[in-house]
Amino acid sequence: MTPRTNDTIEISERSGTAFRLSKGDRLIVIDPRGEQVADLLAFNAEDLDEVISSGRTLDYAETIYLTAGHKLYSNRSNVLLTIEEDTVGRHDFLLTPCSTATFDHFYPTLPRHRGCFGNLAAALEPYGIAPDRIPVAFNCFMNVPVDGETGKLRVLPPISKAGDRIVFRAERDLVIGLTACSAPDSNGGTFKPIHYRIEPAG
Numbered sequence: 001m002t003p004r005t006n007d008t009i010e011i012s013e014r015s016g017t018a019f020r021l022s023k024g025d026r027l028i029v030i031d032p033r034g035e036q037v038a039d040l041l042a043f044n045a046e047d048l049d050e051v052i053s054s055g056r057t058l059d060y061a062e063t064i065y066l067t068a069g070h071k072l073y074s075n076r077s078n079v080l081l082t083i084e085e086d087t088v089g090r091h092d093f094l095l096t097p098c099s100t101a102t103f104d105h106f107y108p109t110l111p112r113h114r115g116c117f118g119n120l121a122a123a124l125e126p127y128g129i130a131p132d133r134i135p136v137a138f139n140c141f142m143n144v145p146v147d148g149e150t151g152k153l154r155v156l157p158p159i160s161k162a163g164d165r166i167v168f169r170a171e172r173d174l175v176i177g178l179t180a181c182s183a184p185d186s187n188g189g190t191f192k193p194i195h196y197r198i199e200p201a202g
């Protein structure tokens, strides 16, 4: 289940996966074709009630735009992941994973899809993580500019180009959920795969 090599693994379009990371491992998330979002979740592998927290992280970072050097905190204010490298500089940590309800709300004329939420729920189920425990995900490459005066937000195509990447270091043993996002607007209207690679610690 847990890849322990430096091989690049593909998450096919509109799907998701889950795997363990050990403390010190690096996770490299790659947008192989450009303009494709990947939702990322991280749970403390020793206590699954501890999970990444958008609210904690944005509060401590004092910005909604996270990049290299920023840390992703848990609901208990512990650091779960550190962003070590980032070739894009625009990601989102405001919006929840897309779901069937997202499609009903924004895309009522399109076929429903279980979206990142359904893909994450299915991938995390073997780890004993129930759907209601899924929080706001760190949305790699998602481009959500916010008007500083009005607070109006927009979901625009990612600015990521083919081969762009973001690199995370695990600060403790984690269960990770990761998707290739399924929502049209988040991904410039087309669905592409996501690649990832794990560089084991030491």
Ligand SMILES: [Zn+2]
Binding pocket: 039, 097, 098, 115, 116, 117, 180, 181, 182, 183, 186
């Ligand atoms: Zn999505």
